[in-house]
Amino acid sequence: MNQPLITLDSLIEPIDFDALAKTAQSGGCSTSSCGSSAKPDDMDAGVWDRIKDHPCYSEEAHHYFARMHVAVAPACNIQCNYCIRNYDCANESRPGVVSEKLTPDQAVRKIIAVANEVPQLSVLGIAGPGDSCYDWKKTRATFDAIVKEIPDIKLCLSTNGLALPDHVDELMEMNVDHVTITINMVDPEIGAKIYPWIFYQNKRWTGLEASKLLHERQMLGLEMLSTRGILTKINSVMIPGINDEHLLEVNKWVKARGAFLHNIMPLISAAEHGTHFGLTGQRGPKPMELKALQDRLEGGAKLMRHCRQCRADAVGLLGEDRGQEFTLQQIPEDVSYDPSKREAYRDVVAKERGDQLAAKSDAVDTVKSIGTSTGGGSLLVAVATKGGGRINEHFGHAKEFQVYEAGRKGIQFVGHRKVENYCMGGFGEDASLEGIIEMLDGIDLVLCSKIGDCPEAMLKAAGIRATDAYAFDYIEAAIGREYAEAFGVEFEAAVA
Amino acid sequence: MAFKIVVSQCTVCGACEFECPSGAIRFKGDTYVIDPKTCTECEGSFDTQQCNAVCPVPNTCIKAAA
Numbered sequence: 001m002n003q004p005l006i007t008l009d010s011l012i013e014p015i016d017f018d019a020l021a022k023t024a025q026s027g028g029c030s031t032s033s034c035g036s037s038a039k040p041d042d043m044d045a046g047v048w049d050r051i052k053d054h055p056c057y058s059e060e061a062h063h064y065f066a067r068m069h070v071a072v073a074p075a076c077n078i079q080c081n082y083c084i085r086n087y088d089c090a091n092e093s094r095p096g097v098v099s100e101k102l103t104p105d106q107a108v109r110k111i112i113a114v115a116n117e118v119p120q121l122s123v124l125g126i127a128g129p130g131d132s133c134y135d136w137k138k139t140r141a142t143f144d145a146i147v148k149e150i151p152d153i154k155l156c157l158s159t160n161g162l163a164l165p166d167h168v169d170e171l172m173e174m175n176v177d178h179v180t181i182t183i184n185m186v187d188p189e190i191g192a193k194i195y196p197w198i199f200y201q202n203k204r205w206t207g208l209e210a211s212k213l214l215h216e217r218q219m220l221g222l223e224m225l226s227t228r229g230i231l232t233k234i235n236s237v238m239i240p241g242i243n244d245e246h247l248l249e250v251n252k253w254v255k256a257r258g259a260f261l262h263n264i265m266p267l268i269s270a271a272e273h274g275t276h277f278g279l280t281g282q283r284g285p286k287p288m289e290l291k292a293l294q295d296r297l298e299g300g301a302k303l304m305r306h307c308r309q310c311r312a313d314a315v316g317l318l319g320e321d322r323g324q325e326f327t328l329q330q331i332p333e334d335v336s337y338d339p340s341k342r343e344a345y346r347d348v349v350a351k352e353r354g355d356q357l358a359a360k361s362d363a364v365d366t367v368k369s370i371g372t373s374t375g376g377g378s379l380l381v382a383v384a385t386k387g388g389g390r391i392n393e394h395f396g397h398a399k400e401f402q403v404y405e406a407g408r409k410g411i412q413f414v415g416h417r418k419v420e421n422y423c424m425g426g427f428g429e430d431a432s433l434e435g436i437i438e439m440l441d442g443i444d445l446v447l448c449s450k451i452g453d454c455p456e457a458m459l460k461a462a463g464i465r466a467t468d469a470y471a472f473d474y475i476e477a478a479i480g481r482e483y484a485e486a487f488g489v490e491f492e493a494a495v496a
Numbered sequence: 497m498a499f500k501i502v503v504s505q506c507t508v509c510g511a512c513e514f515e516c517p518s519g520a521i522r523f524k525g526d527t528y529v530i531d532p533k534t535c536t537e538c539e540g541s542f543d544t545q546q547c548n549a550v551c552p553v554p555n556t557c558i559k560a561a562a
Contacts, residue, residue: 075511076552085507085552101508130509137514202515202542250548 053375062237073135137161164221287463314395371408384448498532512547
């Protein structure tokens with residue numbers, strides 16, 4: 001494997017910008033792919049150019065780029081059984097939850113403050129609580145104001161689709177390039193179990209009628225976006241017993257109408273959330289149930305597997321949330337945008353990701369050839385990472401593991417598992433370790449930058465091997481080596 | 497005749513403000529209030545009171561006692 005062009009620490013905070021800028025300008029890259037677009041082989045160049053810096057649209061970009069959401073559009077025109085208007089829990093991470101709602105002016109101040117401090121920032125999204133297309137004036141005011149300050153920020157929004165057809169032409173004018181529609185059904189009978197009511201054309205609709213209208217508007221909105229070339233992601237909440245099987249049908253419908261990505265998200269449901277589903281005991285899917293459904297959907301509309309179901313005011317890389325560092329109180333009245341950090345970071349990433357992609361494609365090719373020649377055994381690997389495409393997080397500090405599957409199809413990112421972090425100030429908690437082992441159900445191997453003897457032994461007893469032998473290596477390269485070892489073929493020989 | 501907002505239950509989403517056909521709802525202090533002098537209970541405009549129809553919390557936009 002090539003030596004990293006820049007040190008790992010420089011990719012993670014705190015960033016030494018002088019050093020980064022110097023590296024970026026030195027051109028000392030040893031790989032042939034340096035300076036290439038780092039585009040995956042199976043993607044159209046034009047599309048890649050539009051998503052390469054968007055963490056939610058590109059699995060590859062989510063290692064490097066960050067998003068922020070601002071909660072400026074709190075009004076909603078539908079009621080979902082998994083949602084309740086509760087703005088006030090800073091410890092909860094799930095869609096629709098925020099700690100502070102912002103006016104468009106406050107949002108602009110916050111976005112500038114974040115852009116000055118978080119160089120990874122590439123995307124601004126409006127994603128609830130509420131509906132960005134229904135509470136349109138506030139969405140529009142925020143977007144219009146921020147592009148004057150930070151012209152290169154990508155704008156995206158998330159909507160239930162009911163009011164979407166009314167604003168598609170404006171979205172085009174405003175250069176909004178990415179839209180997410182939450183579509184949980186294409187059959188109003190199923191919709192009626194998810195949506196108790198909608199507000200449309202000055203009237204509250206309930207039952208089948210409500211879901212029929214919502215469905216028609218969602219499909220119309222999706223078609224309008226596709227016709228205009230706006231990239232559309234579909235989010236579907238997987239609700240066991242209600243729409244889990246049905247999402248196969250949803251996938252077909254949205255693919256036929258030009259959706260770019262389909263993101264199946266597990267229902268998050270607990271009585272203490274106070275939602276209808278929470279109170280009625282509707283459960284969410286288990287990690288392996290989610291993966292099984294996602295696996296069945298391969299071959300349909302392209303799936304997104306790296307979604308973290310972040311809070312509606314999340315800030316940072318997908319696996320992290322720095323929102324609490326940027327509450328309004330912490331932001332000065334007057335902030336002005338300083339592009340230097342974001343620009344320096346982009347230069348560095350352009351090089352680093354070329355390097356990573358080269359390592360990745362070598363490893364993927366190796367695994368594919370071994371998998372094919374040995375009959376295609378598969379290896380499910382959980383990785384502790386802070387980003388940058390490397391194994392660079394301690395086992396005990398990980399709040400989530402990224403899961404990769406190695407086998408005949410190469411190495412694919414297949415999802416992530418959230419865990420309570422195990423290490424609390426140096427003392428591991430046995431109880432939380434048991435929880436982690438449960439969340440790692442089905443995993444063969446854990447890769448991390450450091451793991452203690454005790455948790456390693458407990459994982460081993462549960463049938464999961466863990467190693468820190470690949471600390472700071474590229475994820476796919478390490479998996480490639482492990483796969484080669486597990487299936488009895490020498491890595492080097494396989495490459496040659 | 498007028499509607500009012502039960503402040504303790506209001507989530508301050510603001511949907512009622514822009515749905516109100518009479519412009520009777522304003523953001524005051526940290527909550528939305530309905531001006532009883534301007535509120536028409538949507539009579540002549542819609543069959544149902546818009547604030548109540550769009551409000552996400554049951555029994556929060558209600559008829560004010562006379």
